[in-house]
Amino acid sequence: MTDAQWFAEQFEANRPHLRAVAYRMLGSLTEADDALQDAWIRTTRADSRTITNIGGWLTTLVGRVCIDMLRARQSRRESLVGSWLPEPVVSTYATFEPEQSTLLADAVGLALLVVLESLAPPERLAFVLHDLFGVPFDEIGPIVDRTPEAARQLASRARRRVRGAGTQPNADLPTQRRVVGAFLAASRSGDFDELIKLLDPDVVFRADTGTRTWLAPARLTGAAEVAHHTSTHGPKFATHCEPAVVNGAAGIIARTGAGLVAVVGFTVIDERIAEIDLLLDADKLAGLTVSGRG
Missing domain, CATH: 3.10.450.50 (Nuclear Transport Factor 2; Chain: A,)
Incomplete structure (x- = not known):
């Protein structure tokens, strides 16, 4: 199997997870798909022999792409008039699976995404990757050009903002x-x-x-x-x-x-x-x- 074939197989196997990471980072399914496309292009320049944990490597790669997109978007949004809201994920009650409701609301509730949008890109990335996906800080640090301890502090500041905003519904x-x-x-x-x-x-x-x-x-x-x-x-x-x-x-x-x-x-x-x-x-x-x- 060639490198290209192996990367294609691994990328498709991890696509649902990677799209979830990108959506929580960007608050837009459209931009999340763009981020995955960019990340896929970057795999063509990688050597599979240097990768020991492909899931973690791909998550880190998508995180790098997302933080670049967030920084570019912040500079474009300086002239925005009014409020900004994320692109929602919508379904009817006829197709909704109730057992997924708690997990989905906790992970990507609109109110949470609005608060995340107010964070600096490094804070958002540290919080999303660590608190929502369990990525260790020694892997997050290099993405935001910080030490692992500094990355931990970024996530901690973001966590306080999220908790202080009271974004989580307490009703079933x-x-x-x-x-x-x-x-x-x-x-x-x-x-x-x-x-x-x-x-x-x-x-x-x-x-x-x-x-x-x-x-x-x-x-x-x-x-x-x-x-x-x-x-x-x-x-x-x-x-x-x-x-x-x-x-x-x-x-x-x-x-x-x-x-x-x-x-x-x-x-x-x-x-x-x-x-x-x-x-x-x-x-x-x-x-x-x-x-x-x-």
């Missing part, structure tokens, strides 16, 4: 579905008082509208502000909505004759909605596939 999926279903019903009827009951007092609403900034406010905070906006604009929008699973948690998708027009992710804590993430960016939506709906 059926409870999330009930709360989000009640929110959708209240939105359809424009019931301000019911919305107030369902929202955490400090709820945060974020909207990624892409270049169409007039579609929604980029950010709202507090139950009264979010309830007012939802009760005013929700009735028309909600008529196009249906329940879905968004990154392992209860969510909503909106469809019109033109196709998918919105994805909404929720973070439910103590049976109240603590975060709402509304994706309206047409470019991101165009690349999404809702599992189970063709």
Whole structure:
């Protein structure tokens, strides 16, 4: 077997894991696939005789590609107007596998990806590779040009940011579905008082509208502000909505004759909605596939 054949076989065997690493690093399945393509090209310049742990070597390779992409993306995003949200993973309840919900929500919840986006690229890489995939710091250090101990400190700082942001829902999926279903019903009827009951007092609403900034406010905070906006604009929008699973948690998708027009992710804590993430960016939506709906 030639080097090229061996690398191709090993890369395909590790592809699901590598794509998961890249998605958590980049918050975009499209960019994750680009990262894997770049990593694959780099294998053509490698010597298999120098590799003792192909899984670890490929993970490190993808990590290097992702950190380069993150740094380039940060420089491009300096002129961004409004909020940025990741590209979600969406499925219908008919195709969703409940036993995967906890793992998926813990690993790639939208709220977690939003927090990761606020980290410096080396912090994000150290946290993702170590805390989510168990890569040792002596392998992470060289990727970010740090000692293993310095890489450990990067992950520690990132971990404190993640924990402080309270990104993890503490409700099971059926409870999330009930709360989000009640929110959708209240939105359809424009019931301000019911919305107030369902929202955490400090709820945060974020909207990624892409270049169409007039579609929604980029950010709202507090139950009264979010309830007012939802009760005013929700009735028309909600008529196009249906329940879905968004990154392992209860969510909503909106469809019109033109196709998918919105994805909404929720973070439910103590049976109240603590975060709402509304994706309206047409470019991101165009690349999404809702599992189970063709």
